[in-house]
Amino acid sequence: MISVQLPDGSKRQFEGPVTVAEVAASIGAGLAKAALAGRVGQGADAKVVDTSFRIEQDAALAIITDKDAxxxxxxxxxxxxxxxxxxxxxxxxxxxxxxxxxxxxxxxxxxxxxx
Structure with missing residues (x-):
C-alpha cells in the first residue's frame, strides 16, 4: 500500500503506484480537471512534478492548480x-x-x- 498525505493532513491509500492525476481524481472530478501539476515532498526536498508523475512510495503531495502560487x-x-x-x-x-x-x-x- 502507498500512503499519500495531503496538505490538510489527511491520507489516501492506494494499492500500488499512482499518478498525481489519479490522486487528484480520487479527491474529486473538479480537482482532477483543475490540476496542473503536483508538489511531492515537503520543505526543501519538495519538487514540482507533472500530473503524470508516478508516486511509487509513501509521500506528501499537494495538487497545484491555477489558484496556487x-x-x-x-x-x-x-x-x-x-x-x-x-x-x-x-x-x-x-x-x-x-x-x-x-x-x-x-x-x-x-x-x-x-x-
Whole structure:
C-alpha cells in the first residue's frame, strides 16, 4: 500500500503506484480537471512534478492548480516550451537558446540566420 498525505493532513491509500492525476481524481472530478501539476515532498526536498508523475512510495503531495502560487509558474514554464516548439515547427533551422520564466512572464531567445 502507498500512503499519500495531503496538505490538510489527511491520507489516501492506494494499492500500488499512482499518478498525481489519479490522486487528484480520487479527491474529486473538479480537482482532477483543475490540476496542473503536483508538489511531492515537503520543505526543501519538495519538487514540482507533472500530473503524470508516478508516486511509487509513501509521500506528501499537494495538487497545484491555477489558484496556487506555483500554478502561474507552471503555466508560464509550459507556455515557454510551447513557444519554442512552435518556432521550431515554423523555422526548423532556428536554434533554441534559453527560455526562463521570469517575474512577469517568460521569454525565449532564438538564434536564427536571416536569408
Amino acid at each position: 506555483d500554478g502561474l509558474e507552471v503555466i508560464r514554464h509550459s507556455t515557454a516550451h510551447l513557444l519554442a516548439y512552435a518556432v521550431k515547427e515554423l523555422f526548423p533551422e532556428a536554434q533554441v537558446t534559453i527560455g526562463p520564466v521570469i517575474e512577469n512572464g517568460f521569454f525565449y531567445d532564438f538564434s536564427y540566420k536571416r536569408p
